[in-house]
Amino acid sequence: NKRSRVVHNFMRERLSRNILKMLAQLGETAAELDCRAYVVGGFVRDLFLFRKNEDIDVVIEGDGIAFAKTFANAHGARTHTHEKFGTAVITFPDDFKIDVASARMEYYQFPASLPVVEMSSIKMDMFRRDFTINTLAIELNPDKFGRLLDFFSAQKDIKDKVLRVLHNLSFVEDPTRVFRALRFEQRFGFTIGKLTSSLIDNAVKMDFFKRVAGKRIYTELKLILKEEHPAPILLRLLDYDLLRIIHPLIKIENDLQRLLETAQKVTDWHDLLFIDESYERWAVYFMTLLCHCDLDATLEICNHLTIAPRYRKMFGETRIMMAEHLTRLERRKRMDNAQVYNLLKGLRTELILYMMICTTSDTAIKRISKYHTQLRHAAITLSGKDLLDMGLPPGPLFSRTLQAVLEAKLNGRVRNREEEIAFARQTIKKQGKKSR
Numbered sequence: 141n142k143r144s145r146v147v148h149n150f151m152r153e154r155l156s157r158n159i160l161k162m163l164a165q166l167g168e169t170a171a172e173l174d175c176r177a178y179v180v181g182g183f184v185r186d187l188f189l190f191r192k193n194e195d196i197d198v199v200i201e202g203d204g205i206a207f208a209k210t211f212a213n214a215h216g217a218r219t220h221t222h223e224k225f226g227t228a229v230i231t232f233p234d235d236f237k238i239d240v241a242s243a244r245m246e247y248y249q250f251p252a253s254l255p256v257v258e259m260s261s262i263k264m265d266m267f268r269r270d271f272t273i274n275t276l277a278i279e280l281n282p283d284k285f286g287r288l289l290d291f292f293s294a295q296k297d298i299k300d301k302v303l304r305v306l307h308n309l310s311f312v313e314d315p316t317r318v319f320r321a322l323r324f325e326q327r328f329g330f331t332i333g334k335l336t337s338s339l340i341d342n343a344v345k346m347d348f349f350k351r352v353a354g355k356r357i358y359t360e361l362k363l364i365l366k367e368e369h370p371a372p373i374l375l376r377l378l379d380y381d382l383l384r385i386i387h388p389l390i391k392i393e394n395d396l397q398r399l400l401e402t403a404q405k406v407t408d409w410h411d412l413l414f415i416d417e418s419y420e421r422w423a424v425y426f427m428t429l430l431c432h433c434d435l436d437a438t439l440e441i442c443n444h445l446t447i448a449p450r451y452r453k454m455f456g457e458t459r460i461m462m463a464e465h466l467t468r469l470e471r472r473k474r475m476d477n478a479q480v481y482n483l484l485k486g487l488r489t490e491l492i493l494y495m496m497i498c499t500t501s502d503t504a505i506k507r508i509s510k511y512h513t514q515l516r517h518a519a520i521t522l523s524g525k526d527l528l529d530m531g532l533p534p535g536p537l538f539s540r541t542l543q544a545v546l547e548a549k550l551n552g553r554v555r556n557r558e559e560e561i562a563f564a565r566q567t568i569k570k571q572g573k574k575s576r
């Protein structure tokens with residue numbers, strides 16, 4: 141059969157020992173249960189693209205759930221099953237996961253016009269997928285371990301670097317695949333095939349997205365925003381007029397390209413300097429898309445996409461309040477460190493980076509980056525206990541004094557503990573006079 145080829149050696153060269161062993165064990169369980177197991181999809185695609193991918197997706201010709209349970213039992217793992225879909229997730233004690241699906245006729249509903257009657261169930265399972273490059277399967281049963289099944293010329297498309305759907309109804313079946321197409325195109329540096337591209341145009345023109353829930357659009361958008369380089373994908377969405385599908389209120393001005401490129405630079409700058417600090421980079425990109433939206437528009441977008449309340453606050457209220465602070469950082473001629481600190485303190489990294497992206501003022505950028513690299517770490521040794529020891533009774537003067545010492549430290553007026561104490565004494569004296 142010219143569609144099959146043995147890729148066992150190829151697997152041995154590229155996969156880690158553990159993964160290879162796991163694949164062999166999956167095949168052994170399949171043989172015991174008298175069914176056939178295949179590793180499929182992104183895992184196989186990435187094997188051929190020389191990209192690391194340890195997300196194992198297994199398709200079983202037969203009962204995937206029974207397979208998952210048997211395999212998990214034999215290897216000290218747990219399973220989580222979805223009877224309705226015939227799928228299961230196997231989870232190992234170290235949290236490594238394997239997805240299992242059942243290739244069975246009754247799980248598929250194809251539009252009546254598609255020629256699927258004669259297909260084997262593994263071929264059917266591949267046929268219902270989004271793009272040809274995701275339709276490779278490798279057999280795992282010991283008798284045929286490492287046999288590659290390529291029903292739809294995936295190897296050729298991978299070699300030619302093209303992304304193609306399997307049939308003309310692919311985007312009718314699932315319009316969110318349009319977003320996946322652009323994500324894969326940019327991630328792999330592929331081009332979208334001519335027919336596939338015109339099917340995308342058609343999906344946009346005919347508004348296939350009308351019936352897609354905001355939540356699903358948000359899921360796809362987040363996958364895009366979480367890619368290593370989201371900016372070029374978002375610009376491609378714009379090419380296809382797809383940003384308005386995310387929400388018509390996302391305002392696209394002609395500065396989008398510059399903003400997105402800046403977002404990439406600013407997040408790269410941050411990631412290089414603060415390698416251990418985690419933050420949600422995707423949220424920075426999302427706010428960049430929202431940068432011309434006012435509060436009402438933002439809240440409407442958040443509602444439609446069913447964005448969780450804690451993000452809603454960051455994307456809406458806080459982001460818009462920050463725009464006012466930003467104007468001050470841009471326009472005020474003189475600002476000392478303490479003033480910058482007081483404007484920005486406590487802000488999440490996502491918002492700090494967002495402000496750096498939004499502004500074109502060098503002054504503001506310098507002030508914000510100084511805050512983020514130095515000022516935010518400012519601390520004093522003086523504590524409430526020290527103030528008690530100085531004879532200050534607890535009260536509002538307490539925090540005011542500590543704040544004054546911190547500001548003095550930020551502005552370079554005190555440098556060490558002695559100076560902090562001296563400064564605190566002075567402040568208390570002054571405040572005492574004022575309140576008399």
Ligand code: CTP
Nearest residue numbers: 181182183195268269270271274314316317320
């Ligand atoms: N799939 C599909 N249509 C979708 C989503 C997924 O046909 N709307 C198929 C794809 O063919 C894919 C498989 O389901 O191979 C698993 O989906 P997912 O895990 O999202 O795909 P990967 O290709 O592994 O993507 P990634 O590399 O981003 O994890």
